[in-house]
Amino acid sequence: MENSEFRLNQASSPTDSETIRDEQPSPNGDFVKKNHARFIWVVSCFLVLSGLCLNQWVLYPQLVLGNGQRSILLLIVVWGFDVSAVTSGLLLLVRRNKTTLSPRTFFFSGLMLLLMVVGMELALQAVVWGIPSLDQMLSSVPILPALPDPQYGRIPNPRFPGHDANGFRNPIALTKADCVTIGDSFTYGCRVRPNQSWPSQLQRLTDRSIYNMSLGGYGPIEELMLLNRAVEMRPSLVIYAMFIGNDIYDAYTSVYYRNQFPEFKTQDAAFQKAIADREREAPFDDTVRMQDTVSLLFRDMTGSALNRLKLCRLFCAMEAAIQSKTDGILSNFHYLNFRNERRTAMANSEYYELFETPDYVTILIPAFRHKGVNLDDPRIEEGLRISQQALLKMNTTAQTHAIDFLVLLIPNKERVIYEFYPANNRVASEAMSRVVKYEDEIRRRTLGFLGERKISCIDLLPVLKNYLANGGRPYFIDHDTHFNPEGNGLVARIVDQYMKKESHDPGNP
Numbered sequence: 001m002e003n004s005e006f007r008l009n010q011a012s013s014p015t016d017s018e019t020i021r022d023e024q025p026s027p028n029g030d031f032v033k034k035n036h037a038r039f040i041w042v043v044s045c046f047l048v049l050s051g052l053c054l055n056q057w058v059l060y061p062q063l064v065l066g067n068g069q070r071s072i073l074l075l076i077v078v079w080g081f082d083v084s085a086v087t088s089g090l091l092l093l094v095r096r097n098k099t100t101l102s103p104r105t106f107f108f109s110g111l112m113l114l115l116m117v118v119g120m121e122l123a124l125q126a127v128v129w130g131i132p133s134l135d136q137m138l139s140s141v142p143i144l145p146a147l148p149d150p151q152y153g154r155i156p157n158p159r160f161p162g163h164d165a166n167g168f169r170n171p172i173a174l175t176k177a178d179c180v181t182i183g184d185s186f187t188y189g190c191r192v193r194p195n196q197s198w199p200s201q202l203q204r205l206t207d208r209s210i211y212n213m214s215l216g217g218y219g220p221i222e223e224l225m226l227l228n229r230a231v232e233m234r235p236s237l238v239i240y241a242m243f244i245g246n247d248i249y250d251a252y253t254s255v256y257y258r259n260q261f262p263e264f265k266t267q268d269a270a271f272q273k274a275i276a277d278r279e280r281e282a283p284f285d286d287t288v289r290m291q292d293t294v295s296l297l298f299r300d301m302t303g304s305a306l307n308r309l310k311l312c313r314l315f316c317a318m319e320a321a322i323q324s325k326t327d328g329i330l331s332n333f334h335y336l337n338f339r340n341e342r343r344t345a346m347a348n349s350e351y352y353e354l355f356e357t358p359d360y361v362t363i364l365i366p367a368f369r370h371k372g373v374n375l376d377d378p379r380i381e382e383g384l385r386i387s388q389q390a391l392l393k394m395n396t397t398a399q400t401h402a403i404d405f406l407v408l409l410i411p412n413k414e415r416v417i418y419e420f421y422p423a424n425n426r427v428a429s430e431a432m433s434r435v436v437k438y439e440d441e442i443r444r445r446t447l448g449f450l451g452e453r454k455i456s457c458i459d460l461l462p463v464l465k466n467y468l469a470n471g472g473r474p475y476f477i478d479h480d481t482h483f484n485p486e487g488n489g490l491v492a493r494i495v496d497q498y499m500k501k502e503s504h505d506p507g508n509p
C-alpha cells in the first residue's frame with residue numbers, strides 16, 4: 001500500500017529536470033519578444049521621420065493655390081499629420097516595453113479605417129442623390145472664376161463664390177449704378193477679399209453705387225466690348241483701369257488671335273510682314289493667362305478617378321470656403337511663402353530680382369514683364385496702337401451716352417520700385433533697365449495720346465512712388481505685382497479725390 005502511494009505521489013510531482021525546463025525561457029518566446037521590439041522601433045522611426053520629412057516646406061507646391069496663396073485647409077492637415085506622427089512615434093519609443101503592437105493590429109486598424117471611409121462615401125453619395133443642389137456643389141466639374149467664351153475668350157462665372165448673377169465680383173447684380181469700373185485682375189481684386197478691392201473700398205468712401213465689371217486676363221478690347229453693357233446701367237462715370245504690364249499684349253492677342261475688332265489691324269503692308277515674321281520666329285502663347293484661383297489639388301483631380309469621390313469634392317469645397325474667408329486676411333503675413341520665394345529668387349537670378357533694404361523688401365520679375373512692354377517686338381508696337389484705338393472708341397461711346405470717362409494708368413511694380421534703386425545704392429540689372437525704358441515710352445505715348453484728345457487720366461506712377469517714399473506698402477512682399485489691401489485702399493482714395501473734384505468743378509478734368 002505504501003509503495004503504491006509512493007509511486008502515485010512520484011508520478012504526480014514534476015521531476016527536477018521538468019522544473020528546470022519550465023523555468024528556462026522558451027527560444028520561441030525570446031524570438032517573439034525580439035521581433036516585437038524591432039517592430040516597435042521600426043514603426044516609431046517611420047512615424048517620426050514621416051512627420052519631420054513630410055512638412056509644409058517639402059510639400060510647398062501642393063499647398064499653393066493658383067493665386068499664389070497657401071491653402072489654409074491643406075496647411076492645417078499637414079501640420080496635424082506632422083504633430084500627430086512625431087508625437088506618436090516618440091510615445092512609442094518611450095513606452096516600447098509597455099506597449100503591445102503587432103502587424104495584425106495595424107492590418108485590422110487599416111481595414112477598419114478603409115471600411116469607415118467607404119461607409120462615409122456611400123452615405124454622402126446617398127445624401128447628394130436626394131439633394132440636387134448639394135450634388136451640384138460637389139460635382140466633379142470644378143467651379144472656376146471664368147468660363148471659356150468664343151467672343152471674349154473667357155467670361156466671369158456666376159456660380160463662382162463672390163460673383164453676382166451677371167458673373168462679376170459684386171455682392172449683388174445691379175441694373176443701375178452711379179459708376180462702373182472695368183479692367184483686369186487689378187480691378188477685380190486679385191489676392192484680396194471682395195470688400196478689399198479698390199472698387200469696393202471706393203463705394204464705401206463715396207457712398208455711391210459702384211459696379212465692378214472686371215475680370216483677370218481682360219484687356220482693352222474686352223473692356224471696349226463690356227462698355228456697351230456698362231452704358232446700359234446709365235452711370236455718370238466709367239473708369240477703365242489700364243495695366244501697362246500686359247494690356248498692350250492682351251490688345252494684340254485679342255485682335256490677331258481671336259479676331260475681335262479685325263478693323264483695328266494695321267493696313268501697313270511692311271508692318272504686316274514684320275508681324276508675320278515675328279510670329280513665325282517666336283509665337284505668343286495666348287493660353288498663358290492668369291491662373292484661376294483653384295488649388296493645385298483641385299486641378300490635379302480633374303479627370304482622375306478621385307474626381308468621382310464625393311469625399312474629395314467635399315474637401316475641396318471646404319477648402320474653397322475657408323480660403324474665401326481668409327483670402328486677404330493672411331495676405332500681409334506671407335513670410336513663410338516669401339522665405340521660399342526668396343531662395344528661389346536667389347537661385348534663379350535670370351528670372352527674379354530681389355529688392356531688399358532695411359525698410360522694404362519684395363521680389364521683382366523684370367524678365368517676365370519684358371515680354372509685355374518690349375517695343376522692339378512689332379506685335380507690342382501694334383498692341384499699343386490697337387490699345388489707343390480702343391481707348392478712343394471707349395471715350396466716344398461714353399460721350400455719346402453723356403457719361404464721363406476716366407483712364408486709370410497702372411504701372412508695373414518693377415517700374416515703381418526702380419525709383420528707389422539709386423537711393424539704396426543698387427544697380428539695376430539689364431532686364432530691369434529694359435523694362436523701365438520700354439514702359440516709360442509706353443506711358444509717354446499713352447499720356448500724350450489721351451492728352452491730345454482730352455481724355456481724363458490718372459497716372460498712378462507718381463502716386464505710388466510718393467506713397468512708398470513715405471513708408472506706405474501697396475504691394476505684396478512676394479513676386480506678385482497686384483496691389484495688396486493697402487494698395488487697393490490707396491487707389492480708392494485717389495479716385496475718390498478725383499470724383500469729388502469733378503463734382504465741384506466738372507469743366508476741368
